[in-house]
Amino acid sequence: MFLADKDVNTLVIGDGRSMMKSAWVGNYLGIRESFLGANLLETALKQVQEDRGVTVLNETVTAIVYAEDEIRVTTEQGTYLSSQLILANGQGPVFGTAELAGVEVIENDEPYVKQKIKIDDRCRTTRRNVYATGIAVGVASQAIVAAGHGAQTALNLISDRVGNRVHVHQSPKKD
Ligand SMILES: Cc1cc2nc3c(=O)[nH]c(=O)nc-3n(C[C@H](O)[C@H](O)[C@H](O)COP(=O)(O)OP(=O)(O)OC[C@H]3O[C@@H](n4cnc5c(N)ncnc54)[C@H](O)[C@@H]3O)c2cc1C
Structure with a gap:
């Protein structure tokens, strides 16, 4: 977003194995009623696709190849080229995806996730132009934390592109 x-x-590529699909969330600040994690996910996908025009592909990433300034992300359906990449692959398949991306993985102190992708204070992995976010990098396993960290990572990426700190702020229109 x-x-x-x-x-x-x-371009967002995911294969639908989000932990949110198993969650019944009652601690998302600003939403007082408990809700199905799957519903938040569905709304979020509509928000980026329908409201922002982002393409979301339901595909599994099988290879990531680096060629000079180009990153080639391959799925069973095709290959997509990009100059920058954000890994947001969650907990289960994190190490497979980190291995595909050739980024360094380090020890984690979370109870159920023993490893995490190493990032610096701007969410950059050990690979140039590759960022990582969410529980894959060891943030607390809470939906609001993962979402917030995703926003932080995106803003870091944009700030790195333009060379100064960027925010997305709006104010209500005045009469
Ligand atoms: C049972 C349960 C209950 C929970 N209850 C709560 C709660 O009450 N409150 C709360 O705040 N949090 C809760 N959580 C935690 C919350 O769901 C997670 O913290 C959050 O989903 C993490 O977000 P994420 O984006 O880092 O990872 P995920 O949401 O897991 O997303 C990772 C995505 O990456 C995709 N992916 C990975 N590898 C590939 C690949 N190679 N190719 C394509 N796609 C790939 C996966 O398919 C998935 O869609 C719960 C979790 C579980 C399991």
């Missing part, structure tokens, strides 16, 4: 708001041409 933040990338699209700053006119960054964005």
Whole structure:
């Protein structure tokens, strides 16, 4: 959402194994009623696709290849080229995906997730132009934390592109 708001041409690739599909969430600040994680996910996907025009592909990433300034992400359906990449692959398949991306993985102190992708304070992995976010990098396993960290990562990426700190703020229209 933040990338699209700053006119960054964005492609989302995921294969639908989000932990949110198993969650009944009663601690998402600003939403008082408990809700099915799957419903939030569905709304979020509509928000980026229908409201922001982002393309979302339901595909599994099987290879990531680096060629000079180009990153080639391959799924069983095709190959997609990009100049930058954000890994947001969650907990289960994190190490397979980190291995595909050739990024460094380090020890984690979370009870159920023993490893995480190593990032610096701007969410950059050990690979140039590859960022990582969410529980894959060891943030607390809470939906609001993962979402917030995703926003932080996107803003870091945009800020790195333009060379200064970027925010997405709006104010209500005045009469
Ligand atoms: C049973 C349960 C209950 C929970 N209850 C709560 C709760 O009450 N409150 C709360 O705040 N949080 C809760 N959580 C935690 C919350 O769901 C997670 O913290 C959050 O989903 C993490 O977000 P994420 O984006 O980092 O990872 P995920 O949501 O897991 O997303 C990772 C995505 O990456 C995709 N992916 C990975 N590898 C590939 C690949 N190679 N190719 C394509 N796609 C790939 C996966 O398919 C998935 O869609 C619960 C989790 C579980 C399991």
